[in-house]
Amino acid sequence: MFYQEPELQYEVTVEQPDPHFAKLLQQAIGGQEGEMRVALQYMFQAWAVPEDHAEYRNLLMETAAEELGHIEMLASAVTKNLRGSSKSMSDEVEETAEAAEAMTAQSPRQFLSSGESAMPVDSNGVPFTGNYVVASGNLAGDLYANVMAEATGRTLATRLWEYTDDPGMKDMLSYLIARDTQHQNQWLQALETLDDPVPVPASFPQDQENQEYNYTFMSTRRDEQPDPEMPWTQGDSPDGNGQFSYAPGQPGDGEVIAPDPDPMTNDEPNRTDD
Known part of the structure; x- marks a missing residue:
């Protein structure tokens, strides 16, 4: 009202x-x-x-x-x-x-x-x-x-x-x-005033997270970079549940290959074989 x-x-x-x-x-x-x-x-x-x-x-x-x-x-x-x-x-x-x-x-x-x-x-x-x-x-x-x-x-x-x-x-x-x-x-x-406001949502069980990467700062540079040794790459995390670490690269795996489309979508280009 x-x-x-x-x-x-x-x-x-x-x-x-x-x-x-x-x-x-x-x-x-x-x-x-x-x-x-x-x-x-x-x-x-x-x-x-x-x-x-x-x-x-x-x-x-x-x-x-x-x-x-x-x-x-x-x-x-x-x-x-x-x-x-x-x-x-x-x-x-x-x-x-x-x-x-x-x-x-x-x-x-x-x-x-x-x-x-x-x-x-x-x-x-x-x-x-x-x-x-x-x-x-x-x-x-x-x-x-x-x-x-x-x-x-x-x-x-x-x-x-x-x-x-x-x-x-x-x-x-x-x-x-x-x-x-x-x-x-x-x-x-x-x-x-909230209990455990970080990470959001606090209701999700953290043991279900990928434990290798949940407190890891990850470099996305092509060439490996040294750990900048900043508060977000080492030491206690603000939520008190982990220790920050540094990864010089991303995990990387698999290829970007799209599955074949439904033929009815006509997405396949027309071509003539020699």
Whole structure:
């Protein structure tokens, strides 16, 4: 169940509307690093959590609802950057190179399809896709995915912060960056509360793995390389279940030969024997 209030989670102001920046902000809405991704990701993860782990379901849903508020903030920012700008497509402009440049800085669809409003697309106008969402049904795996999602989202937000000179946009992005910091840390902390979160899934019996290769760093170079003697080639593994080792090559065996196809597929080339 959801409720809504007619106010933003955090104030959004734009002092100098900029259609080009509105186009860039679309990445933070419908891009692979954007808020639509994490909002839906956390929701679908939460809906898969069983009843006896209600505390994780609540953590995920609280954060998902917060991310919905971030979408609303960014959509407001996009609209405020598009409307009232001297660079807006809707203004009467002379046929000059300056006007053409200003118009192309704005996404055409933001004018043609949405009437100078935000859209569920990225900065190139590509529609949001659910393929960005990671919700595996395995809590540990999902929490690791969430750390990555917040890390890439925070990277995007910091790049947008560096790009703009508008004080209002910097203030909004500073808030979003701060929330990304919290979310990264809360997912990492949640992982600490799980028993044996690595390897994922922990339910699979490790004695069924190939014991020769389950903690071996494998070089894929043609010529043998010496052990770089790094933490991932020697010493204890983070899960405490094995010792890292180094293999200078891959096992390698067998030939790449495809079985004969069904004759009805007509995949065999026609040829005439001499």
